Amino acid sequence: MATSALVPTVLESIRPDTFDExxxxxxxxLFSDTLVLAALDLIDRESVIKYKKPWGGIQYEVYGSTANYTVFPGLPGPSPDNKSSSYCTCPAxxxxxxxxxxQIMCKHLLAxxxxxxxxxCIERNIQPNDLAALSVRHCAS
Structure with missing residues (x-):
């Protein structure tokens, strides 16, 4: 079984009350120590923001050390089996x-x-105008 196929299984085994060694x-x-530690550091620094849109959608943003990145963890897949894929706007x-x-993902996506x-995740409600400003900010960077 490919390593990337194990990711959902490993992630599903993570629970807030039982995350331990x-x-x-x-x-x-599955991931390098550097990637895991960097992702956990982002979580510890409360850098993962979950925006709840008024129409029910969700958008994620991760505050990096030099920029903010939009993360899309569950995009519908284009393949016939319709597996979901993921994307992050970071250069890595x-x-x-x-x-x-x-690599199979960056630290922002893993975080x-x-x-x-x-x-x-730090949860915030977002209004349509705020969402537009957020999108423009990412296009400008």
Missing amino acids: DGLEKLRF FAYSVLLSRT TLVAERLSK
Whole structure:
């Protein structure tokens, strides 16, 4: 079984009340120590923001050290099996995941997925005008 196929299983095993050394070891089995520690640091710094849209949608943003990135953890897949895919607007995702295929995700995406499982996302409601400003800010950076 490919490593990327194990990701959903490992993430589903993470629970807020039982995340311990075992959960950490499962993450370290799939991802480098550097990636896991960077993602957990983002969560500890409360950098994963979950915006709830008025019409029921959700958008994630991760505050990085140099910029903020929009993360899309569950995009519908274009393939016939309709597997979901993920995307982050950071340069590391573009290079390491999409171009060189040396990683299966960036620290922002991993932080978003783990924070969601641990109920550690900072939740904010967002209005349509705020969402438009958020989108423009990302296009300008």
